[in-house]
Amino acid sequence: MIIKRLDTRHYILPLSHPMTDATHGVMTHFEVILAELETECGRTGYGYTYTIGSGGAAIKALIARDLQPILVGADASRIEQIWERMWRCMHYVGRGGLVAFAMSALDIALWDLKGKREGLPLWKLLGGYSKRVRAYAGGIDLQLSPGEMIEQTRRNLQKGFRAIKIKVGRDRLSEDVERLRAVRECVGPDFPVMIDANMRYTVERAIRAAQAFKPFDVFWFEEPTIPDDYSGMARIAREGGIPLAAGENLHTIFEFRHTIEVGQVAFPEPDVSNIGGITNWMRVAKLAYAHNLQVTSHGVHELHLHLLAAIPNASYLEVHSFGLERYIKNPPCLKDGIMTPPDAPGHGVRFDWERLAEHEVS
Ligand SMILES: [Mg+2]
Numbered sequence: 001m002i003i004k005r006l007d008t009r010h011y012i013l014p015l016s017h018p019m020t021d022a023t024h025g026v027m028t029h030f031e032v033i034l035a036e037l038e039t040e041c042g043r044t045g046y047g048y049t050y051t052i053g054s055g056g057a058a059i060k061a062l063i064a065r066d067l068q069p070i071l072v073g074a075d076a077s078r079i080e081q082i083w084e085r086m087w088r089c090m091h092y093v094g095r096g097g098l099v100a101f102a103m104s105a106l107d108i109a110l111w112d113l114k115g116k117r118e119g120l121p122l123w124k125l126l127g128g129y130s131k132r133v134r135a136y137a138g139g140i141d142l143q144l145s146p147g148e149m150i151e152q153t154r155r156n157l158q159k160g161f162r163a164i165k166i167k168v169g170r171d172r173l174s175e176d177v178e179r180l181r182a183v184r185e186c187v188g189p190d191f192p193v194m195i196d197a198n199m200r201y202t203v204e205r206a207i208r209a210a211q212a213f214k215p216f217d218v219f220w221f222e223e224p225t226i227p228d229d230y231s232g233m234a235r236i237a238r239e240g241g242i243p244l245a246a247g248e249n250l251h252t253i254f255e256f257r258h259t260i261e262v263g264q265v266a267f268p269e270p271d272v273s274n275i276g277g278i279t280n281w282m283r284v285a286k287l288a289y290a291h292n293l294q295v296t297s298h299g300v301h302e303l304h305l306h307l308l309a310a311i312p313n314a315s316y317l318e319v320h321s322f323g324l325e326r327y328i329k330n331p332p333c334l335k336d337g338i339m340t341p342p343d344a345p346g347h348g349v350r351f352d353w354e355r356l357a358e359h360e361v362s
Pocket of ligand 1: 196198222223248298
C-alpha cells in the first residue's frame with residue numbers, strides 16, 4: 001500500500017452563528033485543513049484537523065513542505081513507523097503545537113486507508129467494544145442569558161440529548177451560577193450537566209467558582225485554569241470538590257501523563273485532530289485505562305464516535321464540530337442520548353466537496 005500522492009487543502013468555514021467562550025471571545029469562522037492520501041492501487045484516505053480561526057495556513061505548509069516527503073513513497077500500513085518519523089523529523093520545532101495538528105490530519109488519513117483496505121469501520125478496527133456511545137451537547141454559549149440557556153436546553157432535549165455541557169467564565173461569578181441553576185432546574189436531578197471555563201480562572205478563583213457550582217451536581221468542571229499548571233489543577237480538584245476534565249489544549253502523551261498523575265484530572269479529553277491523530281489518541285485512552293479513568297473527547301464527534309466505541313473506558317462523547325456537519329453528507333444521528341458509528345470502512349465521513357470548495361483558500 002505505497003502512498004503515491006498527498007494533497008492538502010485549507011478551508012475557512014463560516015459558523016452558523018457567532019459563538020463565545022471565555023478565552024477566545026466571539027468566534028465567527030473556523031478552519032479545516034484536509035489531507036488526501038492516494039496509494040498506488042488507487043485507494044484514497046482522508047484526514048483532517050481544524051483550528052478556531054488562525055494557524056491553518058501554517059499547518060497546511062507544514063504538511064505540504066515538511067511532512068509530505070515522509071509520506072509519499074512510504075508503505076501506508078506502517079503507521080507507527082510513519083508517526084515516529086514525523087515526530088522525530090519535527091521534534092526540534094514541534095513536540096506539540098501546530099506540528100501535532102499537521103500530524104493528526106495525516107495519521108487520521110492513514111487509519112482511514114487501513115480501514116478501507118481491511119474492509120472495517122474504524123471502531124471495529126481499533127477494538128470494537130460497543131457501538132452505543134453516550135453523547136452530550138457541547139454548548140458554546142457563554143453569551144446566553146439564563147432565559148436563553150433554558151431555551152437552548154429545551155432544544156437539546158428535543159434533539160435527544162441526555163447530557164449537556166455549558167460554558168462558564170463570565171466576569172461575574174453570580175451570573176454563571178444563575179445560568180447553571182437555570183439549566184439544572186430545566187433538566188431536573190440525575191441528568192449529567194458539565195461546565196467548561198476554557199482556562200478563564202486563576203487557581204484561587206477556580207476553587208471559589210467550583211465551590212459555588214458544587215450544589216448543582218456538576219458532572220465535570222472542564223479546563224478551570226491553564227492546562228500547564230498541573231499542581232494548580234490538582235488543588236482545584238481537591239479543594240473545589242468537582243471532578244476535572246482537560247485535554248483539548250494538550251498535544252502530547254507526556255502532557256496527558258502529567259495532567260493525570262500530577263493534575264488529578266479525572267476525565268482526560270484528547271482531541272484526535274490535535275493530539276497527533278488516532279495513533280496518539282489511543283495511547284491516551286490506554287494511559288487513562290491504566291489509571292482507572294474514563295476518556296471523553298473534544299470536537300469532531302464524527303471521528304471520536306469511532307474511537308469511544310472502540311474502547312472499554314469511554315465516557316461521554318462531546319457533540320460539537322463547529323457546524324462541520326453542514327459539510328458532511330452523512331452526519332451521525334442521535335437517538336435518546338446515544339450515537340452509533342457508521343459501518344462503512346474507515347471513518348466513513350463523506351464530505352460535500354462542492355460545498356467545501358466554495359470556502360477553499362487558494
Ligand atoms: Mg472545552
